[in-house]
Amino acid sequence: xxxxxxxxxxxxxxxxxxxxxxxxxxxxxxxxxxxxxxxxxxxxxxxxxxxxxxxxxxxxxxxxxxxxxxxxxxxxxxxxxxxxxxxxxxxxxxxxxxxxxxxxxxxxxxxxxxxxxxxxxxxxxxxxxxxxxxxxxxxxxxxxxxxxxxxxxxxxxxxxxxxxxxxxxxxxxxxxxxxxxxxxxxxxxxxxxxxxxxxxxxxxxxxxxxxxxxxxxxxxxxxxxxxxxxxxxxxxxxxxxxxxxxxxxxxxxxxxxxxxxxxxxxxxxxxxxxxxxxxxxxxxxxxxxxxxxxxxxxxxxxxxxxxxxxxxxxxxxxxxxxxxxxxxxxxxxxxxxxxxxxxxxxxxxxxxxxxxxxxxxxxxxxxxxxxxxxxxxxxxxxxxxxxxxxxxxxxxxxxxxxxxxxxxxxxxx
Numbered sequence: 001x002x003x004x005x006x007x008x009x010x011x012x013x014x015x016x017x018x019x020x021x022x023x024x025x026x027x028x029x030x031x032x033x034x035x036x037x038x039x040x041x042x043x044x045x046x047x048x049x050x051x052x053x054x055x056x057x058x059x060x061x062x063x064x065x066x067x068x069x070x071x072x073x074x075x076x077x078x079x080x081x082x083x084x085x086x087x088x089x090x091x092x093x094x095x096x097x098x099x100x101x102x103x104x105x106x107x108x109x110x111x112x113x114x115x116x117x118x119x120x121x122x123x124x125x126x127x128x129x130x131x132x133x134x135x136x137x138x139x140x141x142x143x144x145x146x147x148x149x150x151x152x153x154x155x156x157x158x159x160x161x162x163x164x165x166x167x168x169x170x171x172x173x174x175x176x177x178x179x180x181x182x183x184x185x186x187x188x189x190x191x192x193x194x195x196x197x198x199x200x201x202x203x204x205x206x207x208x209x210x211x212x213x214x215x216x217x218x219x220x221x222x223x224x225x226x227x228x229x230x231x232x233x234x235x236x237x238x239x240x241x242x243x244x245x246x247x248x249x250x251x252x253x254x255x256x257x258x259x260x261x262x263x264x265x266x267x268x269x270x271x272x273x274x275x276x277x278x279x280x281x282x283x284x285x286x287x288x289x290x291x292x293x294x295x296x297x298x299x300x301x302x303x304x305x306x307x308x309x310x311x312x313x314x315x316x317x318x319x320x321x322x323x324x325x326x327x328x329x330x331x332x333x334x335x336x337x338x339x340x341x342x343x344x345x346x347x348x349x350x351x352x353x354x355x356x357x358x359x360x361x362x363x364x365x366x367x368x369x370x371x372x373x374x375x376x377x378x379x380x381x382x383x384x385x386x387x388x389x390x391x392x393x394x395x396x397x398x399x400x401x402x403x404x405x406x407x408x409x410x411x412x413x
Contacts, residue, residue, distance in 0.1 A: 036090050040081050040141065040162035047079040048181040048315075048395075051154070056080070059160045067097040070145075070154035075313035075348035076394060077155050080142040080180070081162065086110055089118065089136040091163040093128065094143065099153035100126035101145035103353050107392060108138030112180065113399055115142060115392035122353075124149060144392065146353045180397050184306060184319045189396055192411055193320045194227075197327055200380040200404045201229045205411065211293055212284030214277045219374030222267045225280055228297045228327050232260060233267050236300055244283065244292045251286070252279045301326040305334060312338075313348030316396035318358050321385050325365055328375065333368070340364040358389050380404050 040060050047056035047068055054069035056079050070077035092106050103122040107115040118136045126149065141162050145155040184190045198207035207227050214225035221233035230237040238260045245254040256279065259271025269276075283289040305322040308331075314322070326334045338361065345360035346352025362381050369375040384402040393400070400411045 035166050036163040037166045038161060039083055039087055039164045040160065043084060044082045045079060045160075046082075046180060048077045049154075054156070059157045064095055064159050067156050067158040068160075069097070069099070069156040072152065072154045073313075074148060074351050076144065076146045076315060076354040078142050078144045078181075079157060079160065080112070080140055081160060083139055083141060083162065083164075086137055086139045087162075088164045089138060089141060089162055090132075090134050090165065092118065092131045092134060092141065093159065093161040093163075094131070094157060095128050095159035096124075096126045097156040097158040099156045100124055100149050101147065101155050102149040103147035104143060104145040105392070106131060106134075107142045107144055108136040109140040109142065110138055111399060112140050113391070113393050113397040115144075117392075122147070144394075146348070146355065147351060180395050182395070183310075183316045184302075184323070184396075186316075188413070189316050190302075192396060192398065192400065193316075193323060195411060196320060196384065196400075196402075197228060197324055199402075199407070199409050200324070200384070201227075201327070203405065203407060205409060211290045212281040214280045216267075216269070217374070219372075220267045222263055222269065223272065223276070223280075225277075226284075226293045228301060230293075230296070232263055232269075232272065233265065234330075235264060236296065238264050239300070240292055240296045243296065244289050247292060248286070248288045251283060251289070253283050253289075301331065304331045308334065308338070311349060312357075313350075314354065314358070315394040317385070317388055317394045318354065318361075320396055321358060321361060321365070324380065324385070329368065337361065337364045337368050340367070354394060355389065355392065358394075359386075362386050362389065377405060379406070 041062065043060060045056035045060050047070065049071040050056065051069040051071055054067055056068050058066035059068035059079050060081055068079050089108055101124050104124055105117055106119040107117055109115045116136060116138070118134045119131050143157065143160060148155065182189055184193050194207045195205040198204055198210060202210045202213055204210070210227050214223055216222060217224050221231040223232040223237065224230070225237065226240065230240050241253045241257060241260055244251055245257060256272060256276050263270055263272065302323055305326040306319055309319040309322045312318070322334055325337055329337065341357065341361040341364045345357045347357055348354045362385055366378045366381050369378050369381070384404055387402055388396065388400065398411050398413055402409055
């Protein structure tokens with residue numbers, strides 16, 4: 001929004017919940033019966049990345065010689081099996097191949113977006129992990145690997161087998177939409193991110209209708225306007241109007257440039273009232289001004305936050321969390337929040353667990369928001385980004401449901 005200067009171990013999962021690892025989550029103490037059947041063999045599989053011919057389908061074929069292998073490097077990778085319809089999941093057997101995960105989760109999902117944990121460990125030692133007495137339901141089974149056991153390579157699984165009861169399959173559910181492994185460089189995911197920001201900045205998902213938005217919201221930054229809330233009290237609104245004057249000399253906003261320079265750094269309207277808001281709304285009908293706003297949004301906030309997020313090894317959810325922080329606090333504010341986070345957690349690129357890091361980042365973001373009187377309502381984090389994190393939706397896959405400032409939203413595409 002502104003340009004501004006096998007030992008038992010405990011893993012802090014998203015949402016600040018500590019769990020004892022190396023045991024299944026939500027398990028029954030009763031012994032498994034003999035009524036389960038293999039439900040994963042040959043089912044469609046996809047992965048976050050692959051190396052050469054070691055594609056996802058090789059993790060659930062009939063051979064334990066073939067394997068799925070991710071690209072090399074630290075950070076989160078996953079392989080997902082589509083069971084065809086919602087199924088009861090009682091047992092999962094993993095056979096790691098060479099490079100394996102120290103920290104990983106086995107998860108189930110009905111829709112491919114919202115995931116529930118079946119098992120988690122931070123003490124993986126490779127070989128075979130036979131996870132019995134699980135109690136889950138889902139169309140999709142995912143192995144989410146977040147920390148490598150070795151300093152080189154990625155992750156590799158020779159076999160992923162899933163067993164459920166020998167009963168009639170539950171009804172088919174709609175698959176998740178979009179490219180599941182892409183980041184915000186994907187056009188559809190960037191659109192989701194812009195809609196998410198708009199829900200917080202403008203109380204609507206239709207960000208393209210907000211070029212003409214302008215008001216003083218009483219946050220000490222003068223007028224707030226446009227698609228990501230450029231303000232007259234900081235340098236970004238001045239920069240937008242300056243760029244518009246260069247692209248279209250003599251436009252209706254150009255006469256206000258001296259006043260914008262004078263009020264920059266304050267909440268004053270001197271020289272802007274009474275005509276500036278009407279001029280802004282008139283300019284917003286001009287496609288040239290609309291393009292100026294989009295270019296400014298990307299140059300000042302989206303592109304810098306994406307570069308930082310990629311360097312930190314973050315997937316789409318983390319990229320969005322950085323972008324939203326930059327919109328509200330500026331890129332310098334984002335960097336300060338990141339620095340506070342690094343005092344308690346490592347980024348995925350540094351070998352840290354992505355869910356743990358993002359949880360720490362959101363904690364630092366909330367702490368920063370609460371230092372500003374205009375941002376004491378932290379629902380754009382707690383009932384949106386934190387909600388996605390608790391559901392392990394690291395790839396920001398639709399459908400998405402969330403709340404901001406008491407309003408409910410849903411994106412299906």
